[in-house]
Amino acid sequence: MCTCSRVTKYYGRFRVSYRRTDDYTPGTPKIKIVEEKLDLPLHPTSALIKVHAVALNYRGANIANGGNPWPVTPHGILCNDAAGSIVAVGEKVETLRVGDRVAPIIDTANLTGREPGRSWLAADEDGVLADYLIFDEKRVSRLPEHLDWVNASIIPCAGVTAWSALQGVGIGKSVLIQGTGGVAMFALKLARAAGLRVILTSSSDEKLKSIGEQFPNPPISTVNYRKTSDWEEEVLRMTNGEGVDLVVEVGERGGIVIIVGYLSGRKSEDLIEVIPLSIDRRVTMRGIDAGSKHDQDDLCAAISATQMTFDDIIDSV
Numbered sequence: 001m002c003t004c005s006r007v008t009k010y011y012g013r014f015r016v017s018y019r020r021t022d023d024y025t026p027g028t029p030k031i032k033i034v035e036e037k038l039d040l041p042l043h044p045t046s047a048l049i050k051v052h053a054v055a056l057n058y059r060g061a062n063i064a065n066g067g068n069p070w071p072v073t074p075h076g077i078l079c080n081d082a083a084g085s086i087v088a089v090g091e092k093v094e095t096l097r098v099g100d101r102v103a104p105i106i107d108t109a110n111l112t113g114r115e116p117g118r119s120w121l122a123a124d125e126d127g128v129l130a131d132y133l134i135f136d137e138k139r140v141s142r143l144p145e146h147l148d149w150v151n152a153s154i155i156p157c158a159g160v161t162a163w164s165a166l167q168g169v170g171i172g173k174s175v176l177i178q179g180t181g182g183v184a185m186f187a188l189k190l191a192r193a194a195g196l197r198v199i200l201t202s203s204s205d206e207k208l209k210s211i212g213e214q215f216p217n218p219p220i221s222t223v224n225y226r227k228t229s230d231w232e233e234e235v236l237r238m239t240n241g242e243g244v245d246l247v248v249e250v251g252e253r254g255g256i257v258i259i260v261g262y263l264s265g266r267k268s269e270d271l272i273e274v275i276p277l278s279i280d281r282r283v284t285m286r287g288i289d290a291g292s293k294h295d296q297d298d299l300c301a302a303i304s305a306t307q308m309t310f311d312d313i314i315d316s317v
């Protein structure tokens with residue numbers, strides 16, 4: 001079935017995009033609505049996507065406020081998490097059809113995990129907060145059929161990052177998940193589905209209590225990192241002095257430390273602790289750049305297989 005001709009009805013059409021103002025003065029608008037002509041005709045291997053949901057996460061808000069630790073292109077389109085449907089495809093597209101439900105990957109240079117460069121949506125190139133997007137077929141994944149648009153929209157950033165972070169630990173191992181944010185809660189759901197023991201930290205007893213009630217069996221071990229300044233000792237105690245097998249961000253003896261975020265700041269003097277941590281405690285450190293297209297496809301397959309949904313971890317719609 002040839003669907004490329006459907007694109008002609010979009011010729012001359014405009015899309016609505018939400019671009020950064022790049023005015024970081026407190027109290028001033030951070031985004032402006034722009035109407036811009038769709039970049040048509042399509043490249044032969046590209047698809048035109050109608051966007052149905054966009055997720056706002058820490059990174060999007062941080063970029064809007066000028067806090068991204070890496071450079072961003074001037075007045076770029078915000079946000080990196082979107083779910084949409086294909087409305088037209090280029091004449092050489094082989095893997096997608098009109099009507100497919102898709103999400104772009106957030107590092108469009110990372111298809112297999114072996115590429116040396118990076119190109120993040122909303123930073124190195126435009127993001128996804130627009131009503132129409134154009135992506136090469138190689139840079140989008142098909143979404144799980146059972147998810148609605150809102151649920152599906154959190155897959156590319158929080159989902160793929162959590163998925164990548166949990167690689168390398170199998171059933172019965174333990175994972176320390178820091179905080180109750182988007183990446184952490186997605187990691188919690190995946191960890192439970194994968195049969196991992198979860199220890200969760202938060203600054204809020206209320207959040208820990210409510211998450212404990214949400215995920216009662218088996219009970220989640222919890223630590224308030226604000227009230228317990230030596231919370232790592234508490235984690236050691238919970239694991240009979242052995243420590244956990246994997247930590248999202250900071251670690252224990254012989255485990256894997258996944259470096260995901262930078263919420264506690266980036267002080268160079270803290271780096272001095274990295275050497276004894278890695279040598280004395282035989283810790284392996286692994287940085288996460290979300291994940292590749294392959295990772296996103298694998299995550300979507302796992303979500304389909306488990307029929308997992310995410311209403312319970314989405315703050316508001």
Ligand SMILES: NC(=O)c1ccc[n+]([C@@H]2O[C@H](COP(=O)([O-])OP(=O)(O)OC[C@H]3O[C@@H](n4cnc5c(N)ncnc54)[C@H](OP(=O)(O)O)[C@@H]3O)[C@@H](O)[C@H]2O)c1
Nearest residue numbers: 058161179180181182183202203261262263264288289290
């Ligand atoms: N490397 C990557 O590929 C990648 C991908 C996605 C996100 N990130 C980064 O990962 C971080 C989290 O993103 P997110 O979207 O999950 O953010 P989020 O939804 O805003 O969640 C942040 C949560 O982290 C906890 N937290 C804050 N400061 C902390 C600290 N100093 N120590 C321990 N926990 C702390 C808090 O949990 P409580 O309120 O429960 O205390 C907070 O709610 C950000 O830095 C983001 O830029 C990186």
